[in-house]
Structures are given as C-alpha cells and as structure tokens.
Amino acid sequence: MYDFSFKIIVIGPSAVGKSSLIRRFVENEFSFNYKFTIGVEINSKLVKCGKGVFAKLTIWDIGGQDRFKVLRRNFYDGTHGALVVFDLTRAQTLPKMKEWVADMYQLLKKKIPIIILGNKVDLISEIGKVTDQAEARSYAEKVGSIYIETSAKSGDNVERAFVELVKMIIKNNFNE
Numbered sequence: 001m002y003d004f005s006f007k008i009i010v011i012g013p014s015a016v017g018k019s020s021l022i023r024r025f026v027e028n029e030f031s032f033n034y035k036f037t038i039g040v041e042i043n044s045k046l047v048k049c050g051k052g053v054f055a056k057l058t059i060w061d062i063g064g065q066d067r068f069k070v071l072r073r074n075f076y077d078g079t080h081g082a083l084v085v086f087d088l089t090r091a092q093t094l095p096k097m098k099e100w101v102a103d104m105y106q107l108l109k110k111k112i113p114i115i116i117l118g119n120k121v122d123l124i125s126e127i128g129k130v131t132d133q134a135e136a137r138s139y140a141e142k143v144g145s146i147y148i149e150t151s152a153k154s155g156d157n158v159e160r161a162f163v164e165l166v167k168m169i170i171k172n173n174f175n176e
Helices: 018-027 066-076 093-108 121-127 133-142 158-174
Strands: 004-011 040-050 053-062 081-087 114-119 146-149
Touching (some): 004 018, 004 158, 018 040, 018 053, 018 081, 018 158, 053 158, 066 093, 081 093, 081 158, 093 114, 093 133, 114 133, 114 158, 133 146, 146 158
Parallel strands (some): 004 053, 081 114, 114 146
Antiparallel strands (some): 040 053
C-alpha cells in the first residue's frame, strides 16, 4: 500500500546515464551495455519517503536525442518532479542540461520540483575533473533546486536523489 503516487521524469542530454540511474534505482543493477532510449521507457517503484510513508513512483526515462524533442510535451504531461542529469566527465553536457530545464519549464508552463544530478562521479578519478561542479551547484541554487553527484555504476547517491525529489514534491504539493 502507498500514500502517494507521483510521476517522475528523468531528463537530460544523450548518454549521460539516465537509463542506468533508473535501472540502478529500480532493479539495483548496472550494465556496461549502452542502449539509447527510443522515445520513452516507463518503470515504477515503491519508495519509503518518511516514517511509515510510501510513494509509488512512475518513472519516465525520456530519450535524450534531439529527434525526440517534438514528443516531449506529451511525455511531460502530469509530471510531479524531475531529475535532470548531466555527465561529470563530459563538459558539454552541463550547458545542454540547462537547455533541458528551460525547455521543460516552457513546455509545462509551471514550476515543478527538480534535482540536478551530476552523474558518473566514479569516473572522475580515472578521467579527471572535466565539468565545473561549482557551476552546477550554483545553477541548482539559481533554479531553486539541489545538486547531487551520483554514480549509476556504484549506486552512490542514486536512492538519495529519488527520495529527496519525492520529499520536495510532497512539500511542494501538501505543505504550501
């Protein structure tokens, strides 16, 4: 049984690890085989978000390729919150992630809770720091969000990201 039911979208540029984050969260698995999302894939999971409080999440994995941009309005309808992802090892994904946020708000015509995720933190030690993490933190503050660094591979902060978003959604919708 659950107390809440929320639609969550996971968005951002192509190949930043959106599907891997979802797979880690829902199935606690990671795969090295990359397969880009065509359009949208939908998953669900029950999450504990407080003492005795549960939320059913319907998680929409939105394909990052530009060719699917025309479909996004349909995918965004009814969204309660979003995880917006960029790749810490590819600097060009940070400005593209910002475009996704602007596009999402334009299509939704309203503000929803979002969390900015810098993914692939596990690769920084191998590749070196590529993305300006301070810029990501500053941007998250600017849009009224928080910034979390995640690793779909190791699972670092993945559960936390989803739970924090659920808490933000509950606060936004029920504690106004």
